[in-house]
Amino acid sequence: DVKVTQSSRYLVKRTGEKVFLECVQDMDHENMFWYRQDPGLGLRLIYFSYDVKMKEKGDIPEGYSVSREKKERFSLILESASTNQTSMYLCASSFTGTSVAGELFFGEGSRLTVL
Amino acid sequence: LAKTTQPISMDSYEGQEVNITCSHNNIATNDYITWYQQFPSQGPRFIIQGYKTKVTNEVASLFIPADRKSSTLSLPRVSLSDTAVYYCLVGDEGRSSASKIIFGSGTRLSIRP
Structure with missing residues (x-):
């Protein structure tokens, strides 16, 4: 089975801190995604990557950056955390060539609280 | 990508058949x-995909x-x-579309004993 592992299930950080959220997948998927999920707003795409060292902005990239140095790892970085970044963060991966809207494999999520 | 519309919530009982309808008038x-399924505190999980029939x-x-x-x-x-919450999505293949996958608010399905 495909496994997408997010490094931390729960984090508490202070305003202004730099935050790293790590995601690793073990199925050699080309595409990796970072979403955030907030009540009433569904899942919103922050960034995605379709290859090593490649990245594309999603719908809400402001305040975030990403890094993909290796195919299996996709990191989300909050340069200076703010309280409005308190959210559930979800990482996903997929093969290139599958239907874009199909077969996204998600991690368990990382719930970030910024105080 | 085509926008989807689905009911915000539905209730049913154990043993019943549940049908959740999604509208996507502008499907290409x-x-x-x-369709994806999401349990509380977990990521969505792929359920099923189709093109026609x-x-x-x-x-x-x-x-x-x-x-x-x-x-x-x-x-x-x-x-x-x-x-769980059930999400309906529409989309095609291609890297250029990957950024446009849209998860709406989904349908919150509650099953009672």
């Missing part, structure tokens, strides 16, 4: 229809009429463990 020729797997069936402007996810004989 190359778009597939995909009917698709069935061990979990659900997906009915798509000829005009493809809507689709219906059918869950046979639901149990309490089917309580």
